[in-house]
Amino acid sequence: MALEKETLLNLYRNIVLIRTFEERVGEMYYEDKLPAFDIAAGPIPGEMHLYSGQEAVAAGVCAHLRPDDPVTSTHRPHGHLIAKGVDLNAMMAEIFGKKTGLCQGKGGHMHLFDPATHFGCGGIVGGGIPHAVGAALAIKKRHEDRVAVSFFGEGAANIGAFHESINLAAVWKLPVVFVVEDNLYAISVPKEASTSVRSNAERGAAYGIPAVQVDGQNAVAVYEAAKEAIDRARRGEGPSLIEAICYRFRGHFEGDAEGYLGADEKSTWKEKDPINILGAQLKEQGWLTDAEAEAIQAEMTRRVAAAETFARESPYPAPEEALENLFA
Amino acid sequence: MSRSVGIIANPASGKDIRRLVAHGSVFDNNEKINIIRRVLLGLDALGIEQVLAMPDISGLARQAAEKANVSFPVALLDMPLKNSAVDSTWAAAMMAEAGVGCIVTLGGDGTNRAVAKGCGYVPLVPISTGTNNAFPVMVEGTLAGLAAAVVAQRIPGVREAGIRLARRLDVYRNGELIDFALVDVVAYAERFVASGAIWDPHKIRTVVLAHPRPGTIGASAIGGYLPQAAVNGKAGMWLELGDGGKRVLAPIAPGLITELSVKSYRTLKVGEQGVITIAPSVLALDGEREIPIKPDQRIEVRLSQNGPHVVDVTAALQAAGQKGVFIRANHI
Ligand SMILES: Cc1ncc(C[n+]2csc(CCOP(=O)(O)OP(=O)(O)O)c2C)c(N)n1
Ligand SMILES: [Mg+2]
Numbered sequence: 001m002a003l004e005k006e007t008l009l010n011l012y013r014n015i016v017l018i019r020t021f022e023e024r025v026g027e028m029y030y031e032d033k034l035p036a037f038d039i040a041a042g043p044i045p046g047e048m049h050l051y052s053g054q055e056a057v058a059a060g061v062c063a064h065l066r067p068d069d070p071v072t073s074t075h076r077p078h079g080h081l082i083a084k085g086v087d088l089n090a091m092m093a094e095i096f097g098k099k100t101g102l103c104q105g106k107g108g109h110m111h112l113f114d115p116a117t118h119f120g121c122g123g124i125v126g127g128g129i130p131h132a133v134g135a136a137l138a139i140k141k142r143h144e145d146r147v148a149v150s151f152f153g154e155g156a157a158n159i160g161a162f163h164e165s166i167n168l169a170a171v172w173k174l175p176v177v178f179v180v181e182d183n184l185y186a187i188s189v190p191k192e193a194s195t196s197v198r199s200n201a202e203r204g205a206a207y208g209i210p211a212v213q214v215d216g217q218n219a220v221a222v223y224e225a226a227k228e229a230i231d232r233a234r235r236g237e238g239p240s241l242i243e244a245i246c247y248r249f250r251g252h253f254e255g256d257a258e259g260y261l262g263a264d265e266k267s268t269w270k271e272k273d274p275i276n277i278l279g280a281q282l283k284e285q286g287w288l289t290d291a292e293a294e295a296i297q298a299e300m301t302r303r304v305a306a307a308e309t310f311a312r313e314s315p316y317p318a319p320e321e322a323l324e325n326l327f328a
Numbered sequence: 329m330s331r332s333v334g335i336i337a338n339p340a341s342g343k344d345i346r347r348l349v350a351h352g353s354v355f356d357n358n359e360k361i362n363i364i365r366r367v368l369l370g371l372d373a374l375g376i377e378q379v380l381a382m383p384d385i386s387g388l389a390r391q392a393a394e395k396a397n398v399s400f401p402v403a404l405l406d407m408p409l410k411n412s413a414v415d416s417t418w419a420a421a422m423m424a425e426a427g428v429g430c431i432v433t434l435g436g437d438g439t440n441r442a443v444a445k446g447c448g449y450v451p452l453v454p455i456s457t458g459t460n461n462a463f464p465v466m467v468e469g470t471l472a473g474l475a476a477a478v479v480a481q482r483i484p485g486v487r488e489a490g491i492r493l494a495r496r497l498d499v500y501r502n503g504e505l506i507d508f509a510l511v512d513v514v515a516y517a518e519r520f521v522a523s524g525a526i527w528d529p530h531k532i533r534t535v536v537l538a539h540p541r542p543g544t545i546g547a548s549a550i551g552g553y554l555p556q557a558a559v560n561g562k563a564g565m566w567l568e569l570g571d572g573g574k575r576v577l578a579p580i581a582p583g584l585i586t587e588l589s590v591k592s593y594r595t596l597k598v599g600e601q602g603v604i605t606i607a608p609s610v611l612a613l614d615g616e617r618e619i620p621i622k623p624d625q626r627i628e629v630r631l632s633q634n635g636p637h638v639v640d641v642t643a644a645l646q647a648a649g650q651k652g653v654f655i656r657a658n659h660i
Pocket of ligand 2: 153154155181182183184185186187
């Protein structure tokens with residue numbers, strides 16, 4: 001299948017939407033929290049892990065997924081959920097802790113659950129990986145042609161759950177794709193300090209499943225590899241692993257002093273901004289003009305602003321609802 | 329003679345999309361470290377006194393040196409790392425400049441292409457770290473180390489018997505030399521470099537071969553399996569693929585044996601060239617999509633004799649054996 005104009009333009013639009021969403025959340029997050037950082041204050045209380053810089057991975061993978069394909073994600077989930085096609089208003093409202101949010105305001109930014117797009121995430125590092133394998137087992141038992149995808153960081157690949165999950169998925173030949181987003185760090189810990197192998201693709205080989213490494217800043221490369229992995233799983237040929245080498249442009253969390261970064265490290269990686277890379281490729285083909293790129297940016301800014309207005313104007317859940325719809 | 333040898337190991341090789349679209353296997357870096365260790369022991373056994381190695385983020389050479397316990401220093405080149413093919417080119421140039429007698433490479437066709445851009449006249453011992461390579465060979469690290477040692481030290485007769493001058497396919501854009509391939513150039517009917525590899529037989533349009541080779545995987549096999557192909561080694565080959573041609577079965581990737589339709593083919597002698605007319609497309613050099621080409625560009629490919637010097641491990645060791653290199657004095 002050729003890499004068509006419409007497909008790649010959609011990829012571009014998705015990446016711009018995710019970036020716009022993340023950067024706006026990054027601004028709103030600091031409202032009323034400063035000068036002395038008060039994590040509980042402002043319209044968005046609690047911790048915040050943003051996805052800026054890694055958008056090509058979420059967009060390139062989710063482009064091949066249907067709404068009924070289950071996806072599990074992490075503490076850095078916004079990009080995956082937006083790429084999966086969430087209702088942006090309900091997502092933003094959830095981040096604001098509002099009653100109109102995906103979880104009626106009780107989950108917040110790290111606990112976004114969306115039955116409409118079969119999406120779940122959570123703050124336990126590696127926690128989503130066995131869930132995806134469980135979903136894949138259900139899919140196989142029901143003889144469906146859905147595919148489960150789990151996104152997680154290279155840090156999570158050192159958690160026991162990763163190894164148990166990938167082993168079982170291989171043994172049972174389940175329709176699941178493991179996407180390791182290697183952004184070089186788990187909080188401040190570089191991969192060399194935590195991982196016995198250089199590449200998590202090697203770990204795929206250790207469990208007997210196909211594993212590839214791709215340039216996670218290049219959306220077309222991710223798109224192409226993900227297509228093969230997902231098609232393969234849909235055909236019933238079993239699990240595979242994609243290791244995407246990428247970089248987060250913001251701190252691990254908002255407020256991260258980033259003392260662990262090398263001198264020119266971030267600026268060097270910013271030269272590999274996925275928006276610019278894909279934008280340049282599209283312009284090279286004559287498929288995107290500067291004016292069209294600006295129009296796309298304006299449209300995404302409008303969509304995010306609309307979600308913001310919706311979230312700000314929505315009510316908080318009432319105190320007496322605190323224990324409703326909870327399970328523990 | 330030189331008692332110094334270079335080692336360039338690519339930490340990124342062996343993990344591309346051919347694991348998904350074909351049946352390539354992942355080549356892990358711990359095994360690359362083991363290979364380098366055996367290379368070092370081979371070099372040590374024959375009196376090499378210094379090894380220069382390319383540094384890399386995986387620390388392949390450093391870790392191998394720590395484990396091998398050899399008598400000579402393994403010096404890492406002092407160079408900035410880009411974590412891309414440029415590192416290999418740069419390292420090769422620094423090694424050539426430093427006067428190494430031979431360079432051992434670990435990687436695939438792409439790694440060797442990058443090294444060939446910098447190594448000048450220094451002969452290469454290319455060890456394949458993957459299953460889909462046409463240029464480097466699957467050879468035991470120990471033997472590669474021994475062969476590199478006898479070549480580096482210019483044992484009389486060894487170079488004559490054990491080194492061949494490789495060919496190259498030079499790529500010109502609007503008359504300007506922009507790149508080259510060591511094995512094959514393919515015009516692939518796709519617009520983007522994307523994940524790099526080529527595997528869809530319907531997108532393989534023009535194939536230019538430095539050597540038609542029945543014994544390798546990839547585009548060079550297509551030429552190698554045609555009747556009357558110039559398999560005598562003297563010439564390269566130019567093939568045009570498309571519907572309605574002669575159907576040829578060929579292994580274009582590991583485990584991927586597929587039919588291709590060859591409309592026409594001719595031999596390509598050293599010094600001859602042809603024009604690529606498929607545009608837009610992407611030129612794949614040695615199996616890697618590299619250069620997008622547009623309809624308004626004139627792309628020519630010429631077969632030249634400007635490739636790197638390559639060591640034939642068996643032939644080099646055989647010649648060294650004849651010279652008594654492996655005969656040691658009796659202990660009294
Ligand atoms: C089980 C568990 N251990 C530790 C933490 C604290 N923690 C939160 S994020 C994180 C790092 C995760 O790194 P990685 O998986 O690489 O994802 P990234 O943040 O880089 O996207 C850690 C250790 C946690 N949330 N859960
Ligand atoms: Mg990480």
